[in-house]
Amino acid sequence: MSAPKSIYQIKVTLNDSKPPIWRRVLVEDKTTLSKLHTILQTVMGWTDSHLHHFIINDEFYGEPDDDEFSGIETKNEKRYRLNQFVKRKGFKFIYEYDFGDSWEHIVHVEAILPVEKGRQYPVCLEGKRACPLEDIGGVWGYDDFLKALADPKHPEHDDMVEELGEDFDPEFFDIEDVNLGLRNYAARARMTKK
Structure with missing residues (x-):
């Protein structure tokens, strides 16, 4: 797999949470939507116990088997990378988790940054409030x-x-625990490439 060309700084906010529950994360431009799902689960503090999908440019992306439950045509999230959609900072899309509780997250690309040599990605920079x-x-x-x-x-x-x-x-958010989870995720991802 090729090296990333850039890094996206994204802010993920749980829609309608007051005060807002959010995380700021750096991810590689080549991250698949499937991997982004795992990253978002980790940074928000969810347990990946429910179905999910992304809504990007009015199209649905998720696990194709979810179609029978939702009745919505869903494109395979493993086949799409962030850099296929993100062309500029300010780009926004939706990540919905648990269709029963309908946890809708707004994913906002705040910046497109150069890759820092020696830095591990993904990494959480900051966040506010505990996951529901x-x-x-x-x-x-x-x-x-x-x-x-x-x-x-x-x-x-x-x-x-x-x-x-x-x-x-x-009000508690443990960034050290979140980044430990992201490091463990990155280590597992490297192992599956071998």
Whole structure:
């Protein structure tokens, strides 16, 4: 496989999250959409337990077997690379994860940068707030959950604390843990090339 020609600085924001839940990441221009899915799962903190797709220029890209569930013609994400779509900074597209909860992420290409020799990609530069819990009912379910967690008088407060423990902090984002996950991903990807 050829070396990347450039690096994309992308900002991934969970749509409708207030305050925003987001990550800023550097990825190679030659990254396939399939690999980008894994990168996004890692940086956001999802568990890859549900279906997903990308919506780019009004076309759907994902795992082709998903067609029977969604009824939408889906192009094989393994066959498409970011550099086939991204021609300028400012380009945006959608990554949707878990069609039941409908976690819609806006992926915004903030910059197109030169490759830094010796730097490992992908890498997370920064982010804000914890990833929502899986199967919580989407952005609105997560908002209801946070209200219950914050209010000791809420009828569901005690159940939430018992389920999660008292240490859950919706403001916490562990960039070191995220980058460890990305390094592990990159190491696995290198092993599969051999």
